[in-house]
Amino acid sequence: xxxxxxxxxxxxxxxxxxxxxxxxxxxxxxxxxxxxxxxxxxxxxxxxxxxxxxxxxxxxxxxxxxxxxxxxxxxxxxxxxxxxxxxxxxxxxxxxxxxxxxxxxxxxxxxxxxxxxxxxxxxxxxxxxxxxxxxxxxxxxxxxxxxxxxxxxxx
Numbered sequence: 001x002x003x004x005x006x007x008x009x010x011x012x013x014x015x016x017x018x019x020x021x022x023x024x025x026x027x028x029x030x031x032x033x034x035x036x037x038x039x040x041x042x043x044x045x046x047x048x049x050x051x052x053x054x055x056x057x058x059x060x061x062x063x064x065x066x067x068x069x070x071x072x073x074x075x076x077x078x079x080x081x082x083x084x085x086x087x088x089x090x091x092x093x094x095x096x097x098x099x100x101x102x103x104x105x106x107x108x109x110x111x112x113x114x115x116x117x118x119x120x121x122x123x124x125x126x127x128x129x130x131x132x133x134x135x136x137x138x139x140x141x142x143x144x145x146x147x148x149x150x151x152x153x154x155x
Contacts, residue, residue, distance in 0.1 A: 038117065053119060054120060057109060066155070118134075
């Protein structure tokens with residue numbers, strides 16, 4: 001239920017707490033929080049369900065889970081927080097797109113069921129759930145790397 005909220009952080013924290021009370025694990029809460037950004041207009045530098053960019057979406061979802069207020073770039077998420085390589089789909093994870101020099105220029109958070117939320121200016125309808133195949137085609141000049149949130153990364 002994506003609604004316009006002036007206080008995205010407070011809204012998402014409350015939603016995260018509700019989901020935890022229902023017995024959901026952190027990675028399941030992450031999936032649900034990312035879903036709140038479905039259809040959110042792309043705004044560079046934004047981190048609100050009224051307008052966000054790729055890293056803003058991931059940061060604000062993590063902030064709501066862990067009670068933080070961190071706002072960093074896709075590259076910083078890649079280098080400092082999502083440090084574990086993944087094969088399956090367990091844990092809080094994201095797909096990163098690296099340029100020729102190895103810098104993460106885009107991130108899409110994993111929202112479960114094989115879908116990643118893609119918040120990008122190339123999306124016509126705002127934040128859009130995409131498969132890995134779709135993302136690879138959309139960002140074909142870049143190397144795609146999936147990573148899981150490091151065990152103590154957001155502590």
